[in-house]
Amino acid sequence: MTADISVTEIQPVAVIGPTATGKSDLGLDLAERLDGEIVNIDAMQQYRGMDIGTAKLSVAERRGIVHHRLDVLDVTETATVANYQEAAVRDVEDILARGKTPIVVGGSMMYVQSLLDEWAFPATDPEVRAKWEKVLVEGGTDAVNRALRERDPEAAASILATDGRRMVRALEVVEITGQPFAASAPTIGEPRWGTRLLGVDRDTAELDERIARRTDLMFSGGLVDEVRGLVGEGLKDGVTAPRAIGYAQVLDYLDGESDLDYARERTFIGTRRYVRRQRSWFRRDRRVHWLDGADPSLLESALAVLSP
Incomplete structure (x- = not known):
């Protein structure tokens, strides 16, 4: 690690908040203005081939800006917060060491907290884990x-x-520690590296419309074919990837458990529900400076917050 780096010289910026608010575009704009590189903090965008359903930026859409923690897992691999934390810390500190600004972009709640608050995860107990995994397998x-x-x-x-995987982990921690799962979370304090936190949100009705449009575009843009191709690469054998919103619903459709309209509807509903959880989680963090994603001067507003 590069502990000698002074955060007073370069401070990372985290662009976080609910899905579909405009974080990716703001992250790119900030990277261009601050000589930065993007560090993805969306759990499912780590998977190779999961592009349409995660709204992952294509290479062309990345404007030539280096992106980290994208396309680093096969769909058969398990995405864990602890593994992400270890890898992303290396990425951020390497970017800082090269004199560039890390721009952390995404909305995976526990991933954000693990990276910026140095979350130390409780130990695991194979027997306790196996017990709850059996409940998951047998009861869903x-x-x-x-x-x-x-x-x-x-x-x-x-x-x-x-x-299911995260619920199993929470049950394991509760049983091992005898305390609520949240008790293992770090105390909110000074973010690691002095990171400045920008939150992007929108009016609820407007955001619901954006989610609906995004969902329709995913299905019309080839999500079913994408999932069908990933099945051939072992998607169903994975633990985390097949449970991603959109992918789980399309898998049900391909297995004949629902029709396509129902899969689309459940994807929209699942995304909207997830957005509500993201908003509730991030709004508790008083370090976040909130911005309106619909603001035509969003970049300028963000830069004003970041100004000394």
């Missing part, structure tokens, strides 16, 4: 969600009800 996500609601309602409210 509904079963582990019910168990988590009984033991830790706050954790159940903050984790997607379809995210």
Whole structure:
């Protein structure tokens, strides 16, 4: 690590907030103005081939700006917060060492906290983990969600009800530590490296419309074919990738468990529900300077916040 780097010289910028608010464009604009490189902090954009359903920027759309933590996992691999944290810390410190500005962009809540607040994760217990994984396999996500609601309602409210792996991990931590899952989270203080946090949000009705348009574009733009191709690469064998919003719904469609319109509707509803959780999570962080994604002077507003 490069502990001798002074954050007074270069401070990273984190552009965070709900899905579909305009974070990616602002991140690119800031990278151009601040001589920066992008560090992705969207869990599912780490997967190779998961492009349409994650709204991943194409290479052409990246404006020649270097992006890190994109396309680093196969769909059969498990995405974990701890592994992301270790790799992203190296990326940020390498960017700083080269005299450039890290621009951290995305909305995966626990990933943001792990990177910026140095989250130290509780140890794992194979027997406890196996017990809850058995509940997941035999009873599905509904079963582990019910168990988590009984033991830790706050954790159940903050984790997607379809995210079986994270619910299993929360149950494991609660059982091992005897404390709520949130008790293992770090105390909110000075962000690592003196990172400045910018939050991008929009009016709820407008954001719902953007989510609806994005969902329609994904389905009309080839999401089903993308998922069908990823099935051939082992998507169903993965733990985290097949549970991503959009991908899980299309897999149900391909398996004959729903029709396409229902898959599209459930993708929209799942995304909208996730956005509400993101907003609730990020709004609790008083270090975040909030910006309106609909502001035509968004870049200028962001730069004004970042000015000394």
